[in-house]
Every structure is written in C-alpha cells, then in structure tokens.
Amino acid sequence: MTRCAGRIKSAWLRSAFYSPNLNKYSFMGAITSSLTMEEKAMDDLKQLLKKLVEATGPPGHEENVRNVVKEELADYVDEMKVDNLGNLICTKKGARDSPKAMILAHLDEIGMLVRYVEKEGFVRFSYLGGFFDQMVLGQRVLIHTEKGELRGVIGSVPPHLLPEEQLKKPVKRDKMFIDIGANSREQAEEWGVKVGTPITWLGHFDELGNNLVTGKAFDNRAGCAVMVQTLKEVKAECTIIGVASVMEEVGLRGAQTSSFTVDPDFAIALDITATGDHPGVEERQMPVKIGNGPAITVADGRRESLGGGIISHPKVIKLLTETAEKNHIPYQLEIFEGGTTDATAAATSRGGIPAATINIPTRYVHSPIEVLDLEDLSKGVQLLKLSLENAHKYF
Ligand SMILES: [Zn+2]
Secondary structure, three states: OHHHHHHHHHHHHHHHHHOHHHHHOOHHHHOOHHHHHHHHHHHHHHHHHHHHHHOOOOOOOOHHHHHHHHHHHOOOOOEEEEOOOOOEEEEEOOOOOOOEEEEEEEOOOOEEEEEEEOOOOOEEEEEEOOOOHHHHOOOEEEEEEOOEEEEEEEEOOOHHHOOHHHHHOOOOHHHOEEEOOOOOHHHHHHOOOOOOOEEEEOOOOEEOOOOEEEEOOHHHHHHHHHHHHHHHHOOOOOEEEEEEEOOOOOOOHHHHHHHHHHOOOEEEEEEEEOOOOOOOOOOOOOOOOOOOOOEEEEEEEOOOOOOOOOEOOHHHHHHHHHHHHHOOOOOEEEEEOOEOOHHHHHHOOOOOOOEEEEEEEOEOOOOOOEEEEHHHHHHHHHHHHHHHHHHHHOO
16 A cells, blocks of 8 residues: 555656646546556556567567567467467457457567678678668667677768768668678677578667657567457457467568468457658658557558558458447558558458458657557557457457
C-alpha cells in the first residue's frame, strides 16, 4: 500500500508533465488506482517492446527474437511449435475450434550480410530488405559471428577528400564499408567474419516526449509486441493461431508457408506503416499520423498500381472497424503505396484467406531511429483483442 501511494503521486506528476492528453482525467480521477493501472499497463508494454527490440533478428536469423516471444508466451498458449523455416506457431484454443483466426507478426528486421572482406580488413555488405543508403552511412552495427558479436561502424570517404561534384550526391552502398578495427582480412576471419555473417543495426531504445519511443526494428517488434500482449489477454470463442513469422522483409516468405500450414478462416497481420506527420511529407500523400490510433490497411502495394500487395477482405475490415467504433478505439484507414505486409501472402494462400493488416504508425521506417507512440501500440492491442473476441460473429 505504501509503495502504491508513492507511485500514484509520481504517476500524476509524470502524466501532468508528459501527457497533456491525460487532461481528460480530473485531478480526483488521477488519484484512483485506474490511472495507476493504466500507467502500469503502458509501462509493461514499453518494457515488452524494449525487450523485443534489443534482441536481434535479420531475415533468416530470427532465433533471438523468436526466443523472446517463446518465453513471453509460454504460460499463455496451449501449443507452440517451430516449423522448418523458423516460424513460431502458437495456438490458443478458444471455446470452439472455429472460426480459426491467424494473427501474423514478422520477427525479422532489415539486416545485412557480409559479402566480401577487403585485404585491409574492411567489410563489404549486401542488404537484406529495403534500405535507404542515406540512413546507412555513419551508423554503428553488430556483426553476429559464430564466435560472438563484433561492433563496427559504417564508413566512407570523408567530405574533405571527396571530389567537388561528389559532395552533392548521396553516397551509395558500394562506396561504404564496415570498419571493425581489424587490420587485415586474416584477422577479420580469425574473429569469425566470413561471407554470409549476419549484420544488424546497433540501435538504442530511448524515450522521447509525449509517450514517444525511438529505436531500431520497431518494424516489426511493434507488431510482435501487439501479438504477444494480445495473446496474453485475449479470451475468445474462436481458436487463435499466433504466428511469429520469418523473412518478411525479403518477400513474405514465412507468412507464405505458415498460412498454408495453419489454413485459417481469416488472418490479421500486425506491422507498422510510415506516417506523414513530419516535415517533407504532405498530408494528402500520407495522412496517417502517430498518436491517432492504429491504421487499418484497406489496400497496399507498389506505388504506380498497388500491384504486389493486398486489397483487404471487406469482412475483415468490417470486423476491425465495427469493433473499433463500438469500443471507441481511435483508428485510421490507410492505403499504403509503398510496400506490403504478411497479410498479402496469407490472402493468396490455399483457396484464398480473408485478410487485412493492423499497422502501428511509425516515423523514419527502416532506420535505426524509428519513432512510435506507445498509446498507438496500446490501442492496437485493444483493437486486436476485442476484434478476436468478436470474430465468431463474423466468420
Ligand atoms: Zn519493414
């Protein structure tokens, strides 16, 4: 009780300082355990996201993240198995076998592979997933060798030594290299660096103002956090299969095989989407903003045609939007013209699976400093949980 009282006070002071949104609570309201519980739930979600983000998992090497999800869900699901590709498939039995809902969150983050080691010991790399060269230069990385982790920095020729005309151009990947401190190819090899050694950002999880957090791999540990938290809390009539999928960033590979195996009645993918709430993007180009609730994807794909993506199934959209409206959960409808998610692979599996995506709005996607709002994450959990609890009325 004593600890609790102290906590209420600091919670009130913190919320008064950081969260003008919490004005909806009266002062008296703040001195109730409900705000404390709300704050505690938000803190738990933040810790879960941090734990997931601090694990590393480039495509094809998702084991560390998979282990975190396994450990988190061990006491909350009835069955867990890892398939041949590395997908973790978790079953939470409902009151009935059908409908069978599949939720998908990819474990992998964009990463790199060692492609070549220069005779002076510098490392050249290939990308696994969609990188923006400008976000790569000057970053710190971890090289995951069989002998342990090495640190490195991504260097290139400094401006002082570049020809004048090069100064105006972005530096491309083929002009970059990783400096691990080795003084020869032999030494780098001795340290365990070889062709195919995986590489990830050395990203630092941190807090900004107004419930915003920053770090690497929010794409897609945000989706993993929503899935884990939902599977912990949900009590549904339908049976839920949570799939922590592999190799999404290189072509939805894990979702493709797991959708075939699970053969669900419908699927919901959990991922992140880019936002237009910062300088340089016009609202009409990308109206999704962080802080306005999770985004429900109506369609996505390539910019010119929305080819290669999904046209979400109207029944899944109906389930999600009606649940959000009934429960006063804020949400944003989006058409994303710049990529797709695991829902696309699910939708065209077997005889076709009704599918859609819940996306957590995220700034600076595919960089080591992605930014999201914990409030959106928490609303994402609410939306998914209540939709799954409602799903037997729709499927
Ligand atoms: Zn991504």
